[in-house]
Amino acid sequence: MxxxxxxxxxxxxxxxxASKSDMLRAAAAAYLTGKTCEIVHPSFCDDAKAALGIVSALGTQLDLRSDNILFSPGNLKPEPVLDCGESGLCIRMFPSIAALRPETMTLTGRGSLISRPLDMIVQPLRELGVVCQTNNGFAPITVTGPLQAGKAVVDASVTSQFLTGLLMALPLCQGTSEIIVKNLKSTPYIAMTLHLLEQFGILVEHEQYEHFLIHGPQPYHPLSYSVExxxxxxxxxxxxxxxxxxxxxxxxxxxxxxxxxxxxxxxxxxxxxxxxxxxxxxxxxxxxxxxxxxxxxxxxxxxxxxxxxxxxxxxxxxxxxxxxxxxxxxxxxxxxxxxxxxxxxxxxxxxxxxxxxxxxxxxxxxxxxxxxxxxxxxxxxxxxxxxxxxxxxxxxxxxxxxxxxxxxxxxxxx
Missing domain, CATH: 3.65.10.10 (Enolpyruvate transferase domain)
Structure with missing residues (x-):
């Protein structure tokens, strides 16, 4: 138009x-509680709708209201394709989260998302036990879990979004994980992720955002989360x-x-x-x-x-x-x-x-x-x-x- x-x-x-960045992280965290959870003052922008579609496809039941969303665990098997729309955060954050499950899932999108690089995701996930493939470094990306605790090196020179996904998923794995981060850009976005994780009861140790230790398993605590x-x-x-x-x-x-x-x-x-x-x-x-x-x-x-x-x-x-x-x-x-x-x-x-x-x-x-x-x-x-x-x-x-x-x-x- x-x-x-x-x-x-x-x-x-x-x-x-409502903050798109905060909303997408909160939707992922609400799903990871595996229990009834609420998001207050949510965003319903296109990227937020993509994130809600993904957690729904992963089996979460959603009750959408004008000023809040209720998340409840479902008993459905995850769908094989997770549609990220045009959200860069979705297609880089959710592979690690989807890989917590043993099923094979493909994350895809459309528009400019098809040309946004994903090559920083593949090797770290493989180091953590995930079978992972992309289309020559671009979408779609296919993962087969389960993700396992371990040690991985992440190149964050292009984006910190994949690191956000790892930091959200690894606390649910059995054992301690060590993530070495190189060339981190957009440090405030990782600070934002860690702050949200704390509110859901997850603790992540780090040294100057270069060396992360994640002890697991840690349960996500359900709560009523208000989006900034x-x-x-x-x-x-x-x-x-x-x-x-x-x-x-x-x-x-x-x-x-x-x-x-x-x-x-x-x-x-x-x-x-x-x-x-x-x-x-x-x-x-x-x-x-x-x-x-x-x-x-x-x-x-x-x-x-x-x-x-x-x-x-x-x-x-x-x-x-x-x-x-x-x-x-x-x-x-x-x-x-x-x-x-x-x-x-x-x-x-x-x-x-x-x-x-x-x-x-x-x-x-x-x-x-x-x-x-x-x-x-x-x-x-x-x-x-x-x-x-x-x-x-x-x-x-x-x-x-x-x-x-x-x-x-x-x-x-x-």
Whole structure:
């Protein structure tokens, strides 16, 4: 679908959507309890629906309600195919979890997921007793368990998502497991995983996120788990407030371990006017200046930061561009191409992006079936001369289905 975003000032209060990252981990943990469990304030974005479909296919009974989901153990054999949709976290986290069972299961997906690398999964799972095959390092991936405690080496230079899956599955194995991690990127996401595991009663020892010891078996404790508000989605709203008016975002944990909480640091670096209160952050329009920011551990912030940089005086440098190639799109190329279409002065280098602030003209862009590209272009449109028409705008449903409605609710047309 096409979506036109007009230039406008904004003013309003928006509740952050439920965190996709937290929701997917919570769905896996609820399944692993093997008992009745509840998730409160869940996300029903496309990736969350994929995760719920997987735990259902693994035999869990789900009672879906508007503000909570009940998980109950089922007696069904797992289905042979687990559909991950377009979720990178699902297809990298669930192989280890599925391999806890002896049945052969194939995890597959569609769209850009087919081109996202899975080669970091195969050897560690084989070292832990799993028969594992991929399609030359890509989906589909087939596993036959059972997963066994042991020692494995994990290359986390591309993604930490597979490590999350191992850390969630190995506590249920008999014996102690040792995981050696090389070149870990996105450390905050592993901190987030460990924090969730603690809440479900699972303890994992580690030394500087490089050496993990997992003692087993440890039972997952059933509980009522409340999903955090999403800092990734909130980042777009806060940038909108900083460049085009005033926005308050509620339903946020100020002490969250989510990587994209770092948007607060980026906004402070450019001189944004921020107000922090309990569970609420407000951003107010003011004079903004070019800044430098290292996004290696939070690459999902690149899209909102590019929109922010366009509204800053002077040059902005965002480091970590090497993390952008294997997202829903080749995100660096997508940002370069589409922002140039609307008048941005932007350059892409192997390790960074550089943006010189300038007034954007507006025009037509393509979202590349990438939710964060679509949202970044929508935010940039607010400060453009003519507005922006986004082709493929529906892809925001992957993480933030109500994004356009929330943005529209703040618009003050003049």
């Amino acid at each position: 096409k979506k036109f975003i007009a230039p406008t000032q904004i003013n309003g209060i928006v509740a952050a959507p 508000g999403d800092w990734s989605g909130a980042a777009f709203l806060l940038v909108a407030g900083a460049i085009a008016g005033n926005v308050s975002v509620t339903n946020l944990k100020l002490d969250s371990l989510q990587a994209d909480r770092a948007i607060l640091d980026a906004l402070a670096r450019c001189g944004a006017d921020l107000t922090l209160e309990e569970s609420r952050v407000s951003a107010h329009q003011g004079t903004l200046y070019g800044f430098e920011f290292d996004a290696v551990d939070c690459p999902d912030l690149f899209p909102p930061l590019v929109a922010l940089a366009c509204a800053c005086k002077g040059k902005t440098v965002i480091y970590g561009a090497q993390r952008l190639k294997v997202k829903e799109s080749d995100r660096g190329i997508a940002l370069l191409t589409e922002f140039r279409k609307i008048g941005a002065n932007i350059a892409l280098y192997p390790d960074r992006m550089e943006i010189s602030g300038s007034e954007l003209d507006g025009g037509n862009v393509h979202a590349y079936n990438d939710h964060r590209i679509a949202m970044a272009c929508a935010i940039a449109a607010l400060r453009s001369r003519k507005g922006v028409t986004i082709e493929g705008a529906e892809c925001v449903a992957k993480s933030y289905p109500q994004f356009y409605e929330d943005l529209q609710s703040t618009a003050v047309y003049t």
